[in-house]
Amino acid sequence: MRRKPPRPRVFVPTPAELAMLDELDVLIEMSGAVRCVDAESLQALPPRVLQMWAVQNGIYAFPTTQLVTFLGLLIGGEVVNGARLGGNRTIEIGAGNGGLAKALGIPATDSMIQADPTMRSVYGAFRQAPVGYGSHVMPLEALAAVEMFQPHTVVASYVTQKWLPGDTEGFTYGVDEVALLRRVRRYILIGSDSVHSHKRIMALPHRTIRAPWLVTRTEHPRDNAIWIWEGSGADATD
Numbered sequence: 001m002r003r004k005p006p007r008p009r010v011f012v013p014t015p016a017e018l019a020m021l022d023e024l025d026v027l028i029e030m031s032g033a034v035r036c037v038d039a040e041s042l043q044a045l046p047p048r049v050l051q052m053w054a055v056q057n058g059i060y061a062f063p064t065t066q067l068v069t070f071l072g073l074l075i076g077g078e079v080v081n082g083a084r085l086g087g088n089r090t091i092e093i094g095a096g097n098g099g100l101a102k103a104l105g106i107p108a109t110d111s112m113i114q115a116d117p118t119m120r121s122v123y124g125a126f127r128q129a130p131v132g133y134g135s136h137v138m139p140l141e142a143l144a145a146v147e148m149f150q151p152h153t154v155v156a157s158y159v160t161q162k163w164l165p166g167d168t169e170g171f172t173y174g175v176d177e178v179a180l181l182r183r184v185r186r187y188i189l190i191g192s193d194s195v196h197s198h199k200r201i202m203a204l205p206h207r208t209i210r211a212p213w214l215v216t217r218t219e220h221p222r223d224n225a226i227w228i229w230e231g232s233g234a235d236a237t238d
């Protein structure tokens with residue numbers, strides 16, 4: 001299992017915060033995906049309220065219009081009726097509710113390990129909601145998804161690395177990101193220094209992008225980042 005359990009967060013909302021939390025529920029679509037909204041609309045909320053709602057709904061990062069625009073420029077193509085036309089073959093792994101993949105018009109995949117009753121009990125013990133998987137998210141472990149789709153680019157958000165002896169943190173059923181990078185041309189990870197700086201993949205050459213429009217559930221917004229690795233797999237001309 002996980003070598004370090006999720007950090008407990010116990011929130012006791014005020015009546016005013018409860019009202020804001022109720023209003024935020026509109027962000028979740030019928031499919032379970034989180035709606036793509038402007039970053040400023042989220043950042044106008046008290047940070048504690050946004051974090052509280054994210055913890056209560058198993059949300060780790062928000063698919064803001066600015067993030068989707070940025071990633072869309074990287075992977076190319078045009079989104080028509082929820083599908084991307086042209087551009088590089090791209091998938092999302094660890095997609096969770098699938099909001100980001102839906103906004104980008106790319107396949108959403110996830111191992112769905114948090115649907116396991118044992119994992120749900122672990123998260124419940126720490127008063128955190130497990131991920132709510134979107135109805136459009138395909139139940140595929142990361143490397144299996146790469147094998148199926150043969151993507152040029154893989155996008156991920158807040159995924160946990162596979163634990164190996166010597167790691168300070170990880171998860172038995174996490175993603176072997178180093179192995180993944182050998183199979184694709186580009187790997188894009190959205191996350192936070194406070195959560196992801198320990199990863200083995202950080203020792204490999206990469207670019208780091210920081211932007212004020214990155215919105216996640218972290219207690220330290222300045223730690224938010226997008227990391228981009230250029231891999232050796234897939235056909236770079238596709």
